[in-house]
Amino acid sequence: MARVSPLRVSSASVPVLSEFYRKEFIRHRECLARQREYFSERAITDADAALARVIGQLEEICEQEGADQLIGRLLRQFNAVTGLSGWSDPKQLN
Secondary structure (H helix, E strand, O other): OOOOOOOOOOOOHHHHHHHHHHHHHHHHHHHHOOOHHHOOHHHHHHHHHHHHHHHHHHHHHHHHOOOOHHHHHHHHHHHHHHHHHHHHHHHOOO
16 A cells, blocks of 8 residues: 655645745745845845745755745744734735
């Protein structure tokens, strides 16, 4: 009997997941850009380069076992810098 790993994503869903996560990382990038005046130029450059690197490798990351944990950790780390989870879009509030 074949064993199924609950941590491995099927190859068919990798593009869907990577697109979802890509949008999340882009939101962090946009949030970082809006806060440019509060950070040094080097901090902005380094954070933006890290975001670009992750965005560029998302499909490969999503194919790995344990990708959801890795991406979750990355999103939390970027959130510590951008504070995106504390922001709300007034257009989306009821």
